[in-house]
Amino acid sequence: MPANNAIMTKNEGAVKRPGLPLRRSLSSLVGTSEAGLKASHFRRPWLAAGLLAPQLLILLFFFFIPTWKALSLAFVQVDPFGGTMIFVGLENFTTLFSSPEYRDSAILTLWFTVVQCIATLVIAGLLAFATDNVMRGRAIYKGVILLPYAIAPAISGVLWAFLFNPTVGPLAQMLHELGLAWDPNRRPFDALLLVSVAAIWKHVCYDYIFLVAAFLAVPASVMEAAAIDGARPVRRFLTVTLPMAAPTIFFLIVMNFVYGLFETFGIIDTVTRGGPAGSTNTLVYKVYQDGFRQLDLGSSAAQSVILMAIAVLFTFLQFRAVERKVNYQV
């Protein structure tokens, strides 16, 4: 009832004002609550449809049509120009699953995503914890941490690639002087490390800003109570702040996974191009490589369908977990 009342008052106010046909008609269109319906609803369905239309159109053009295209391409082999098309059934998928390259890419992606997710969260958590305890120059501190987010992934990728280039990069020279055989062109682990560090560096600020907000949202009264009980800052952080920030942390874990799986594309393209020998060729980069560089549209579409399934799975997990398990009310 209260929510409904609010809407009604607003609409009555609008009626008095002439010359606004849309608002005037709204009051007659928006009905009151009825048994079995939500708090308010539209009497005439076309208005609701009209208001939903922009969002639906966006979904149609940027989600449903591409999804349909990907699905329809995943079961064919096709000339890039669309001249010939042969239906091959599940062949694109069976070829993928029997290919050691694809398996390697999947394992690599899992490793990369998990490491990136944990490292980003831990570093961002430490930095956010420190923010609470920085007294002077807090704005500068925050500014410096947030800066990487303002740099385009491609630019930051080029930067990392150059700094650690074994032949000309200044940081690589330093590593060589320390006696390390650093060479991301020839040592797969070095390449993977470089890509991971670049990806983490780029994403820490995202996690950081959410964590700072989450930590700030912990009620001062609870913290004070803990302090009076004799808990020191680190203990307060671990036993009070962290559990209360759990929903945010869970959200960030999901976002980090999505980032690692889908959005590190630009960094990989500029830092290693998936090499050497496919050692940094993650699933999403492989979709691009096979589809856009090599024009094997069928296989690329099959790969994106698999990725889409993974994304759906993640969304499902997130909703279930957020709604059931990780929910703290104060």
Add this chain to the structure above:
Amino acid sequence: MASTYVKSITGLLAASALLMGATGATAADRVKIEWWYAISGKLGDTVQQLISDFNKSQDKYEVVGTFKGNYEETLAAMVAAYRVSQQPAILQSAERGFMTMLNSGAIIPVDQLMAKQGYKTDWNDFIKPVAGFYIVNGKPAALPFNSSTPILWYNADAFKAAGFDAPSDTWQGLEKQLYALKEKKVTDCSMALPGDFQWSLIENYSAINNYPFATKANGYAGLDTEFVYNKTGVVGQVARLKKWVDDGVLKIAGQGVAPISLFTSGTCATIINSTASHSGVEADAKFKWSAAVMPHEAGADVRNGTIGGASLWAVKGKSEEVQAGVAAFFNFVAQPDTQEWWSKATGYVPVTNAAYQKMKAEGYFKDHPTREIAIEQLSRGEPTDNSRGFRFGNHNQSTAILIEEIQAVWTGKKTPQEALDSSVKRGNEILRQYEKLHAGK
């Protein structure tokens, strides 16, 4: 609120319509010819110069050139555009994409276009290795535009300091020199690995030494071709390169650094790179440099190298008016004067005999001896099935696989033989896929 949005949107539309009308009015009488190309940097500037020269030469057509990224990216852009009928009128496509374009159904063979528009082009005037690649069944499919071949660039100062006059003409001799350069600490690195090493150090190596790369005359004689480079001297070549990489003689530039800049900066004493590097090397190298033909195996039956670079394709689905403009532009590009200017400005091979003879008669090659090396390399010996060139469907794909497998040799994951076996096996799957799609062509 809603009405404000509507107003501002209509306003915007009106404004943009006005703007388009205005620009349209100034160049209304010129037919716009869209050209997508794939070369950047200094070479890209020269392309823009070529376009503006053409536009100044007449008042009927206006070529609008757009850089669309590297060869692969440009081809991908073309594919995407063609599928929604937004394709350009002219596309520059690399030799590697030749079969993809040829059988795409998206092109007008250049001889048909020129004949229909009333131009008489002497297709026999194209220099042999160029003609041999682009002419299918006696007729050219695309207009050869920028043709190149890899040559051996060397730092003459460094060679002198190490006690050598010039690089050896065999790989065995060159190996000794490169190791000597390293031992005497003349330069930090003896040779830089080019980014397109599969083209220069594998494919051209194969042709020059007269090894078969694939069956069916390297794909010239049919789509049922199969790779065989895992059974030839290529295995030894990859093993040699691996040894050089391990010994620090051959440097991989890596992402973010152009291999040629390792040479022009004086870091590496040699590099085997395209003859099109001329404009860059001439501008950047601050030491005495020279170039030579690529080395061959001791005792090999030495043949010509193969061409790289790209050609211009006339794209289907454009109005008669635009096609006439495309033909006019092609005619302009094929003129000996244009060819000569283009070759001098870039380092690409002059593609017609007329242009080549003209440059020769002027004594251009006496003053610029390294400019003739490419022609010398391209016309060494009588071409064989192994040296004519490579016609593989989805060649970009099998190339990417070859590179990936050879990288596995650098990382020590595979031996040269294992890597090439696997590369041939995966490459043949690509060829079969292409054969299946284009059966009967």
